[in-house]
Amino acid sequence: MSALKLAVVGGGSTYTPELADGLARLRDTLPVGELVLVDPAAERLERVAGLARRILARQDHPATVTTTASVAAGVEDADAVLLQLRVGGQAAREQDETWPLECGCVGQETTGAGGLAKALRTVPVVLGIAEQVRRTAPRAWIVDFTNPVGIVTRALLTAGHRAVGLCNVAIGFQRRFARHLGVDPGRIRLDHVGLNHLTWERGVTLLDTPGATGGREVLPELLVGFGEQIAADLRLPLPLIRRLGAVPSYYLRYFYQHDTVVDELRTNGSRASRVAAIERQLLEMYADPALDTKPDLLAQRGGAFYSEAAVQLVAALLGTGSGSGSGDGAGVQVVDTRNDGTLPFLPDDAVIEVPAAVDTDGVRPLPVRPVEPLYAGLIAHVTAYEQLALEAALKGGYDRVHSALLAHPLIGQAERADRLTDRLIAHNRAHLSWA
Template sequence: MSLKLAIVGGGSTYTPELIDGFARLRDTLPIGELVLIDPAAERLELIGGLARRIFARQSHDAVVTTTSDVAAGVAGADAVLLQLRVGGQAARNEDETWPLECGCVGQETTGAGGLAKALRTVPVVLDIAEQVRRASPDAWIVDFTNPVGIVTRALQTAGHKAVGLCNVAIGFQRRFAAHLGVAPELIRLDHVGLNHLTWERGVTLLDAPGSDSGREVLPELLTSYGPQIADDLLLPLPVIRRLGVVPSYYLRYFYQHDLVVEELKVKGSRAAAVAAIEQELLTMYADPTLDTKPALLGKRGGAFYSEAAVQLIASLLGTDGGTSVQVVNTRNDGILPFLPDDAVIEVPAAVDADGVRPLAQRPVEPLYAGLIAAVTAYEQLALDAALRGGRDRVFDALLAHPLVGQLELADRLTDRLLAHNREHLGWA
């Protein structure tokens, strides 16, 4: 089997991470053709050239092509990966800056900044998905574009064959495996929540890869490696040990919101740092002798995404020979009974050529279920605002968000959001 994959947003400086994974894991995912799609022609050629050199170094014979034409690029594709950023790092910098003026966290996937990104992104992604549906109706769409939960919900609501992917779970899997000195394939997570709003309620050390038997090791991890885990999350160790779970890093925006706001006011936006890294990476990518991903790329973010993407696509396309359990973003359909069926949740799922089937979950504790339900309501309102526009819908979404939730604050944030995003919002 020889597959055709397309990456929309292929001109991203992050794409070489994916290429490296495709090259190393070719036995799992046999790619014959890879198409990089992006409107930024100059960046696209740099990334395309490096991709060819990485494949050549690994003696991988995949053909790499580049185009700005989405319909042509996705034609005949078996899977299409979405990793685009409407407005680029400049828009991200604004998302991370103007909310701070109102005393709110500035972040690209949650709060007011996350809503701005959703409003810009959802219409563009749906247009791309329609082109995929016309050109390759059987292709899987794998979304890595933030905010993943809202974007995936938009895709699935519109009837697309789509699943969302995030690297938080695989990052925990790899770190826990390293602590225990075992292969990552032996670690299975009891991971529950929404994209960027998840908790590890258990960690199973499997008897063998793919086994259904093993032993619970989360208490051991918290006892022996609690300080390292707390440092990774920038959360107080006593709180983590008292809860007995490992929250994702993004829970810090909820659990320590005001502290994070003060920190961000001092150190500035993550977008500014990423923009500087990107410029340095582009200079490196232009070197015709470079044929590996540079170490600097590790500071760009998205660790282990290539491995997660390869695992997911291989299972969906049936090249890994069976059913695997992977953490994905997919339709709820009663798995978390306190949420609507069409909500998108992030949980372990059985994945194979027949699709994605989220696994049954034990009841979610009220401390987590309440926040999950509140953010789900916000995401529903955010999607409605992205699809239909209107100041009132933007205001409603902000008022529903647990990090906002006040009339005057939601009003000020709405004005700033619209002022900073008019060029991207046709209705504003």
């Protein structure tokens, strides 16, 4: 296969050097000849692109790195387009994580009222980008890493785009569990189920060999031997995890310990302010022409194993590699995609996060064993919110925003939804065409 063109919209992100490093290390999996970084922030983009070029050169990777502010020019004839943009930047994130606290609700950029605000800003922009891709690169796959991934991916799929959502939660668990057991990550298969940022690991199979079909269940062993470490990583009580008999994603803490998190955020401030400080420091480091490796500080930005997951997914979609990012065998990876009956208690057009077979024909969720009521109830509740959130993002209007907030399990009270709706619109008016 000839060298591929990969376009990254939001290429000025401080995550991008992580992607460049992954492309260099995994060149045999995904042979990229051109990496196009698209971003309107020119100075930031050039700093990021410069480091990406140096990372590739240090590892003798032949790909060229080009930059542009034009989405149309950047995505033209691309084989795959990766979306990692943040509408409104870190300043908008700071607001998302602050004003909900005034109403006694968690401030977080992917769930609750802050997550809805991000969806309202993001969905119209992403759909505009996707239309550019449809016109100039109609065979390209769109891989969405932009939060809230579930809602954004549902918008893309509803509009008929060749799209799939990606999150690093599953691959993070896979790598952590493999490290605990001292095995190759390819031997870990996850029973991962739920929605983006609302998932549980209900089982962990240790395969006989990477990609094998046979193995043994080791989740109870992990909880006995490494329960304290797992609980500390998630900041959840170990007795809760043992009672569940499953490992929830970190984001379940916003549901299982909502009031505790609100108190912590009021006392310690938002993560957004810490991330903004890390980003400023990273961009200063990226400007150093002697830097040709991703700095250790980048690990504190989040997105661990993002490059591996992205490379494996794109490689599977384009037929250049196995794409077995979940350790679930060749061509299987945990992704965000249409439900289509996989979880029978959800509508077909809901977007779920489960292991799926991935190849050049697309993405097909694997069968999922029945989901326990404790999880199914919350999944169904949040899915209903996501449907209302998408309607609000597509059509606008005070009442639609209010309905989505009222439906969210972390809100669900009329007076609170009133106050949150007023604040959301006030803080995001510049990004809402209908406000």
